[in-house]
Amino acid sequence: xxxxxxxxxxxxxxxxxxxxxxxxxxxxxxxxxxxxxxxxxxxxxxxxxxxxxxxxxxxxxxxxxxxxxxxxxxxxxxxxxxxxxxxxxxxxxxxxxxxxxxxxxxxxxxxxxxxxxxxxxxxxxxxxxxxxxxxxxxxxxxxxxxxxxxxxxxxxxxxxxxxxxxxxxxxxxxxxxxxxxxxxxxxxxxxxxxxxxxxxxxxxxxxxxxxxxxxxxxxxxxxxxxxxxxxxxxxxxxxxxxxxxxxxxxxxxxxxxxxxxxxxxxxxxxxxxx
Amino acid sequence: xxxxxxxxxxxxxxxxxxxxxxxxxxxxxxxxxxxxxxxxxxxxxxxxxxxxxxxxxxxxxxxxxxxxxxxxxxxxxxxxxxxxxxxxxxxxxxxxxxxxxxxxxxxxxxxxxxxxxxxxxxxxxxxxxxxxxxxxxxxxxxxxxxxxxxxxxxxxxxxxxxxxxxxxxxxxxxxxxxxxxxxxxxxxxxxxxxxxxxxxxxxxxxxxxxxxxxxxxxxxxxxxxxxxxxxxxxxxxxxxxxxxxxxxxxxxxxxxxxxxxxxxxxxxxxxxxxxxxxxxxxxxxxxxxxxxxxxxxx
Numbered sequence: 001x002x003x004x005x006x007x008x009x010x011x012x013x014x015x016x017x018x019x020x021x022x023x024x025x026x027x028x029x030x031x032x033x034x035x036x037x038x039x040x041x042x043x044x045x046x047x048x049x050x051x052x053x054x055x056x057x058x059x060x061x062x063x064x065x066x067x068x069x070x071x072x073x074x075x076x077x078x079x080x081x082x083x084x085x086x087x088x089x090x091x092x093x094x095x096x097x098x099x100x101x102x103x104x105x106x107x108x109x110x111x112x113x114x115x116x117x118x119x120x121x122x123x124x125x126x127x128x129x130x131x132x133x134x135x136x137x138x139x140x141x142x143x144x145x146x147x148x149x150x151x152x153x154x155x156x157x158x159x160x161x162x163x164x165x166x167x168x169x170x171x172x173x174x175x176x177x178x179x180x181x182x183x184x185x186x187x188x189x190x191x192x193x194x195x196x197x198x199x200x201x202x203x204x205x206x207x208x209x210x211x212x213x214x215x216x217x218x219x220x221x222x223x224x225x226x227x228x229x230x231x232x233x234x235x236x237x238x239x240x241x242x243x244x245x246x247x248x249x250x251x252x253x254x255x256x257x258x259x260x261x262x263x264x265x266x267x268x269x270x271x272x273x274x
Numbered sequence: 275x276x277x278x279x280x281x282x283x284x285x286x287x288x289x290x291x292x293x294x295x296x297x298x299x300x301x302x303x304x305x306x307x308x309x310x311x312x313x314x315x316x317x318x319x320x321x322x323x324x325x326x327x328x329x330x331x332x333x334x335x336x337x338x339x340x341x342x343x344x345x346x347x348x349x350x351x352x353x354x355x356x357x358x359x360x361x362x363x364x365x366x367x368x369x370x371x372x373x374x375x376x377x378x379x380x381x382x383x384x385x386x387x388x389x390x391x392x393x394x395x396x397x398x399x400x401x402x403x404x405x406x407x408x409x410x411x412x413x414x415x416x417x418x419x420x421x422x423x424x425x426x427x428x429x430x431x432x433x434x435x436x437x438x439x440x441x442x443x444x445x446x447x448x449x450x451x452x453x454x455x456x457x458x459x460x461x462x463x464x465x466x467x468x469x470x471x472x473x474x475x476x477x478x479x480x481x482x483x484x485x486x487x488x489x490x491x492x493x494x495x496x497x498x499x500x501x502x503x504x505x506x507x508x509x510x511x512x513x514x515x516x517x518x519x520x521x522x523x524x525x526x527x528x529x530x531x532x533x534x535x536x537x538x539x540x541x542x543x544x545x546x547x548x549x550x551x552x553x554x555x556x557x558x559x560x561x562x563x564x565x566x567x568x569x570x571x572x
Contacts, residue, residue, distance in 0.1 A: 249391055253390075
């Protein structure tokens with residue numbers, strides 16, 4: 001590889017150290033507060049002198065945070081499973097068939113994706129109210145499915161298009177019906193795409209704030225996004241508790257990102273660079 | 275296959291139904307609402323009244339939109355996008371220079387920063403800058419840069435948005451860095467070697483070799499970041515005063531939300547939401563054009 005002078009090496013070392021410090025500082029500070037017995041008292045330090053698990057047990061036990069976590073898990077699983085299934089069907093239609101209005105529909109999907117959630121929260125709130133689906137996890141999941149669909153279709157479309165048509169034709173020659181071909185040939189080959197797509201919708205649904213805070217109004221139905229705010233309001237100076245709860249919200253996302261790591265940027269780059 | 279004419283529509287039925295019911299219909303409805311007087315009174319009577327362009331007139335007249343909300347939205351987006359792209363590019367270029375261990379370490383930490391949810395990330399920064407016992411105040415005081423009386427950085431518009439920019443850049447640069455780093459791997463090494471032999475400096479090689487080839491990648495990350503940063507909501511709404519208590523710090527998205535949901539002025543809030551959407555639509559058109567140019571849509 002490249003040989004570098006001692007000076008360049010030093011420069012790189014300084015750059016890497018500064019970058020790691022900036023990148024990890026908030027995470028470190030969140031963790032150190034969460035484990036600090038004296039968090040927020042004004043005498044706590046960057047490295048806790050008195051370690052405790054109390055903030056975590058308190059968040060999971062006394063408060064409603066355990067319920068929020070379960071609710072978020074339900075909404076997230078429903079969103080990921082349903083939106084990925086629907087998006088795969090849509091992606092296959094877009095990538096494999098030539099039909100009237102196809103380009104129109106692609107452009108529509110692209111544009112719909114860009115309409116901000118902030119603009120749709122007003123009509124969707126009224127719509128959910130009319131349907132009596134406010135404060136319901138099903139109503140919230142439905143909105144998340146709708147919001148993750150355009151990106152999921154767009155993303156999966158690339159993965160479907162990358163599967164050689166010859167493989168499909170070979171399946172037909174072997175006497176497969178379209179659905180058999182879909183199940184045995186296409187589906188197994190787009191699993192990497194499904195992993196990347198579900199990672200994105202998982203993260204969106206898990207931590208979503210705007211709709212959760214607008215639609216949900218009881219502790220029994222609250223998800224973590226809106227629930228943290230509830231927590232903040234009730235215990236204004238309980239920084240230890242808030243940071244412990246924040247840590248619990250963050251862990252699943254970090255796990256998903258690390259698992260899906262190699263696939264996160266790949267789709268976008270392969271789309272942009274031919 | 276005889277059924278292949280209908281098959282695409284059969285496959286599309288599910289996704290289209292959901293998109294039509296929960297994205298397209300609300301787009302139409304918010305537009306209709308924006309031309310209506312639709313508040314608490316109209317909800318009860320169930321008879322919203324069409325008032326033409328009155329909501330837009332109200333939003334566009336007066337200095338609040340022009341002097342407070344629009345600068346908060348646009349200037350913040352420009353600063354945050356520039357910060358995200360510059361930092362992301364520098365990190366991508368640094369990643370290229372590193373060995374496998376350090377590279378994995380930097381990518382890993384970037385993934386953690388990216389994974390920090392907007393809600394928790396915002397609370398962490400609020401805690402860092404907490405006017406009473408935040409680490410920033412205590413650090414400044416211990417080195418003598420801040421007197422014992424302290425300062426509330428969330429009250430002033432500039433420092434409020436400086437903190438928001440720090441939050442958004444910290445959260446957004448990993449996506450840019452990882453995407454650009456992946457793109458850089460597609461730039462042929464020989465081009466750099468040739469330019470090096472011709473005596474081109476690193477700076478010159480970046481602008482004359484890397485940049486032209488990476489244009490599409492930069493276009494995508496810039497436009498996506500622009501769209502995200504124009505409509506940042508969670509990061510503003512969750513900061514002290516951002517939920518409407520301090521009118522100085524609202525942006526278009528938060529203003530619309532507070533008018534509609536907190537003050538039950540659905541019509542007026544919708545008009546602001548439509549204005550935000552139109553702004554984003556203009557940016558989106560550039561996105562679609564860029565994609566068409568790269569033959570993405572064929």
